[in-house]
Amino acid sequence: MLFRDDDISVHTPLDEFERVHSLFIQAGKLHTIGILAKDIWRNCSLWNYLLTAPYLEWALHGWQHERHERVEDVKAALALLNSRVTPGANGVRTCLACTPQPVIPVRYFFPPFNDLSVELGAFCSRNNLIVDSTFGESPQCFAFHYWEVNLYPVVHSQLCQLLGVYNAA
């Protein structure tokens, strides 16, 4: 089963994300996160956590969650996620990729609003990205947002049950 968690971005608070991800660590199951790449490295605590936490798979959700984003922006997003090199000040780039975790190359593109343009479809084919536009509709995929797990006990229970972990909430 694919556990798909969308909208991880520069605005994602680490503590809220970590509360959800700890369930995956406990279960020993892969947590696939749909990342919005724009400026995400500027949320240093989150970025460092994403670079080093186990049981995380990075997927591409886009540059900044616009419908039919420009191919150049999505290309930059994919390059960032695959290189894991942090863009630095004054053009200096810092490499924080010395992670003990095996890096899984980006396999998925989750189009914002489940709406894929022809150009982005072609881009995904060229880059061997699997497009998943079935948010919440495929029985092989549990799709959610980390904040829903924290906010709604019913979503939390559902996730815990699927992961086979103790439901502490």
Ligand SMILES: [Zn+2]
């Ligand atoms: Zn989204």
